[in-house]
Amino acid sequence: MAANDTSQESPPGERRSDRSPWNWLLVVPVVVPLLTLLFNKDEPRLAGFPAFYWMQFAFIPLGVLCTVLVYRMTRKRG
Amino acid sequence: MSTEHLTEMIVFGALFLLVSGMGFVAARWRRPGTMDSLDEWGLGGRSFGSWITWFLIGGDLYTAYTFVAVPALVFGAGAAGFYAVPYTIVVYPLVFLVLIRLWSVSHVHGFVTPADFVRARFGSPTLALVIAVTGIVATMPYIALQLVGIEAVLKAMGVDGHLPIVIAFAILAAYTYQSGLRAPALIAFVKDILIYLVIIVAVLYIPSKLGGWGHVFDTAQAKFDKTPVPSDGILLDGTNQLNYAMLALGSALALFLYPHSITGVLASKNRNVIKRNMAALPAYSFVLGLIALLGLMAIAAGIKPVVTDGKADTNTVVPLLFDHMFPSWFTGVAYAAIGIGALVPAAIMSIAAANLFTRNIYKEYLRKDATEKQEAAVSKLVSLIVKVGAVACILLLDPEFSIDLQLIGGVIILQTLPAVALGLVTRWFHRGALVAGWAGAWRPACGCCTGSPTRPRARPTSEARPTS
Numbered sequence: 001m002a003a004n005d006t007s008q009e010s011p012p013g014e015r016r017s018d019r020s021p022w023n024w025l026l027v028v029p030v031v032v033p034l035l036t037l038l039f040n041k042d043e044p045r046l047a048g049f050p051a052f053y054w055m056q057f058a059f060i061p062l063g064v065l066c067t068v069l070v071y072r073m074t075r076k077r078g
Numbered sequence: 079m080s081t082e083h084l085t086e087m088i089v090f091g092a093l094f095l096l097v098s099g100m101g102f103v104a105a106r107w108r109r110p111g112t113m114d115s116l117d118e119w120g121l122g123g124r125s126f127g128s129w130i131t132w133f134l135i136g137g138d139l140y141t142a143y144t145f146v147a148v149p150a151l152v153f154g155a156g157a158a159g160f161y162a163v164p165y166t167i168v169v170y171p172l173v174f175l176v177l178i179r180l181w182s183v184s185h186v187h188g189f190v191t192p193a194d195f196v197r198a199r200f201g202s203p204t205l206a207l208v209i210a211v212t213g214i215v216a217t218m219p220y221i222a223l224q225l226v227g228i229e230a231v232l233k234a235m236g237v238d239g240h241l242p243i244v245i246a247f248a249i250l251a252a253y254t255y256q257s258g259l260r261a262p263a264l265i266a267f268v269k270d271i272l273i274y275l276v277i278i279v280a281v282l283y284i285p286s287k288l289g290g291w292g293h294v295f296d297t298a299q300a301k302f303d304k305t306p307v308p309s310d311g312i313l314l315d316g317t318n319q320l321n322y323a324m325l326a327l328g329s330a331l332a333l334f335l336y337p338h339s340i341t342g343v344l345a346s347k348n349r350n351v352i353k354r355n356m357a358a359l360p361a362y363s364f365v366l367g368l369i370a371l372l373g374l375m376a377i378a379a380g381i382k383p384v385v386t387d388g389k390a391d392t393n394t395v396v397p398l399l400f401d402h403m404f405p406s407w408f409t410g411v412a413y414a415a416i417g418i419g420a421l422v423p424a425a426i427m428s429i430a431a432a433n434l435f436t437r438n439i440y441k442e443y444l445r446k447d448a449t450e451k452q453e454a455a456v457s458k459l460v461s462l463i464v465k466v467g468a469v470a471c472i473l474l475l476d477p478e479f480s481i482d483l484q485l486i487g488g489v490i491i492l493q494t495l496p497a498v499a500l501g502l503v504t505r506w507f508h509r510g511a512l513v514a515g516w517a518g519a520w521r522p523a524c525g526c527c528t529g530s531p532t533r534p535r536a537r538p539t540s541e542a543r544p545t546s
Contacts (some may be wrong), residue, residue, distance in 0.1 A: 017176055026171040034165035034327055038318040040157075044314070048291030052313050056163045057367055060360045063167045067174065069358040075350070 022073040029063035083235045086401075089410025090235070090417065093272070094246070096369045097265045097418050101253030101425075104260040115450040116190050118257035120433045120457055121345045124185070128346075128354045130263055134426075135342040135355060136362045137266030139166075139333065142227025142420035145369055147272070150392040152373030153381075158318055160370050161326045166363040169330035170356040172540070177334065178349045179502045191430070192340050192498045193438040199501045202509035203442050208516055209494050210438035213337040214464075217431045218485035220336070221464065222471035224420040224427075226393065229472075231413045233384050234397030246417070247424075249463045254425045255458050259345055262425040269422050271408045272415035274365065276400075279364055280375075280412075281368045284403050288378045294371075297378040312374070328492070335498060338423065339431035371394050417446050424468070432460035498536065 032038070041053035046054040091545055105113065113119050126134060144162070151159030180195065189195050193213065197206035225243050232242055253261045286289050302311040309318050331337055346352055376395040379402060384394040400412040436457040443450045448456070497512045 014543070018179060023175060026174055026316075029171045030168050033167045034323040036083050036314060036323055040314050040319060045292065048285075048293070048295065050295055051311060053295075053367075053371070054158060057162065057364065059164070060363050060367075063171060064357055064360050067171055067353075067360075070174070071350075071353040071357055075353075 018074075020070075021036045022070050025070050027068045029066045032062065033059045046059065083406070086235055086410040086413060087237075089407055090231075090413045093268075093411070093414035094417060097268050098249050098253065098263050100268065101250070101261040102256060104253070104257040104264040107257075107260050107264055113258065114454050116433060116436065116453050116457055117188075117450075119454045120190060120429055121260040121341065124344050124345060126263065126351070128351050128358075131342065131346040131351050131355050132358050133266040133270050134258075134263045134345065135339070136359060137262065137269050137419075137422035137491075138338055138342045138426045139359075139423075140273075140362045140366055140419075141224060141423040142416050142418075143223045145416050145419060146227045146230045146393045146396055148366065148370045149373035149376065149396045150369045153308075153376050153395045154310070154373075154392055156298065156312050156374075157314050158309070158322060159373060160367070161322050161329075162370060163363055163367045164323070165326040165329045166366055167360060168326055169333050170307050170359055172330055173334045173355045174353070176499055176502055177343050178352050180340070181236065181343060181346070181349055183350055183502070184344050189336060190344065191434045191437050192335070192494070193434055196497045196501060197438065197442075200497070200507070200509040200512065202513075203430040203438075205497060205509045205513055206438045207442065208513055209497055210434040212490055212494050212516070213434050214431045217337060217427050218464065218467055219471065219487050220338075221424050221427045221431075221468035224424040225468065225472045227420045228417050230391070230393040231397050231416050232396050233386070233391065234401055235308065235413065243472065244469060246421075247465055247469050250421050250425060251428075254428060254461055254465075258458075259341065259367040259426065259429055262422045263345075263428075265418065265425075266422045269415065272411060273419060276367050276408075276412045276415045277368050279401075279408070280372065282398070284372075284375050284379070284399070287403060288375060294374050298374040300370040301377050319341055329488070330373040331495065332488050335494050336426040337434055341426055341430040341433065350502050357386050369396075372399060374397060424465070428461040428464040428468075429457070431464045432457040435460045 033056065039052055041052065042050040044051055049057075086450050108123065108125065117124055148159060148162045152160075180192075183189065185197060187194075187198060189198070191210065191213070193206040193209040195208050199201055225247070228246060232238075253260055285294055288294055288297075299312045316323055333471075334343075343352060346355070372394065378398045379399060381395050381398050381402060383390040383392045384398065385391070397413060397416070400409045404412065436453050440456050441453060445452070494515050496507060496515060498506065
């Protein structure tokens with residue numbers, strides 16, 4: 001699909017084509033990393049890292065996963 | 079200057095010269111027919127694919143100051159400084175839909191700046207002027223702060239005085255003038271490869287020498303326990319949890335309102351490039367998190383910051399940690415990574431500010447019939463002026479003051495959120511109301527940064543802003 005990227009652009013009148021129920025998935029990585037109650041603790045430690053640190057590192061792949069899903073699920077609609 | 083840092087200086091100098099050469103050659107990279115238009119000079123021909131965009135935006139948002147200030151904050155306060163990680167996780171899903179829409183509109187209508195969009199959306203050159211001036215004012219101290227990153231490295235090498243910084247910025251100004259956005263795009267490759275290399279080596283090597291990660295965290299906690307401040311520690315205490323979350327969210331909201339972030343986005347060639355990058359850019363957040371932990375490693379290694387004029391400069395802890403732990407040639411590589419890390423965003427920021435001036439002030443008010451060639455010429459010239467201004471900020475003002483300015487910059491750039499971001503979603507706002515809202519916000523916005531009793535607590539915020 002990389003070859004004809006530009007031909008997929010929607011014409012200006014069709015900007016609403018961004019809409020998709022999959023977009024709601026983006027709320028997850030916006031909200032979860034802000035809920036400090038989830039991860040503000042020392043135990044359990046992972047490889048010496050307190051939970052506070054390794055859990056926040058773990059939110060990075062979570063965010064990537066959600067964003068990739070939204071990208072792939074909405075791609076054909078463009 | 080002493081000979082003990084000689085190897086470091088030679089490696090640092092060699093890498094610095096290498097990227098300077100690349101900056102000048104960049105004008106011929108992906109050779110355009112002509113450099114005489116803003117699309118070519120200021121947006122690299124709007125042709126960047128996924129990889130270049132990833133390096134460019136990554137180099138743009140995660141800067142020298144980040145690598146120095148975030149661990150410095152963690153060194154001083156502990157967990158609170160780690161807010162940079164949730165901040166940079168939250169930001170991409172938050173702006174995902176907004177940015178692809180902004181890209182589409184800008185692509186169709188040939189917009190170069192966020193203010194161009196606002197002008198067309200609301201039919202108001204005045205509102206666009208307000209947005210442009212806000213963008214320029216908020217960006218200037220950002221550029222100045224990049225110099226703080228270089229300065230920290232130079233201090234750690236025992237180099238004092240401002241002359242090296244002036245020379246570095248003169249070279250930077252020259253190749254930005256010649257190559258436009260292509261220069262930072264090309265240099266960003268070197269910068270990011272160096273950064274990844276240094277950080278991967280640092281997180282594997284340093285903790286093993288210090289007795290393991292568990293020991294690093296425990297030693298840091300022991301140090302924080304001894305301080306009289308209750309809010310520091312390797313975890314957040316009850317009261318600063320909300321601050322932590324709000325700081326992350328507020329910073330995320332402000333990030334893509336900065337003109338230099340938008341410049342990187344508009345330079346990409348299509349929507350899918352942006353979507354892929356929103357998914358791939360968090361790789362940098364991972365590195366940023368590891369960089370933040372360098373602050374704790376510095377505690378465990380017993381690093382004492384450089385003291386100048388009786389004031390301890392915690393920005394020097396990471397350079398000193400490298401100096402303390404690595405052989406000197408690798409310390410030189412690490413210092414070069416930080417120094418080059420300052421050049422990429424400084425170049426993009428000055429280009430973004432120059433484009434704002436050209437499109438929304440020069441063409442709008444001074445010379446309505448300007449040709450593309452004239453636009454490009456004015457932008458090039460303004461990019462020089464902006465850099466001179468940034469150097470003057472550092473030379474003439476107390477660095478503390480530019481940090482305050484930068485903090486205020488984050489607040490005032492948020493005042494453009496209704497017009498730029500919400501304008502993409504709805505036409506509902508009236509341009510008069512947006513101008514009034516912007517004007518009304520100045521007093522409380524500046525008041526909260528300068529006059530209120532919260533200021534001492536607000537201070538670490540500015541020092542840690544990872545994007546500066």
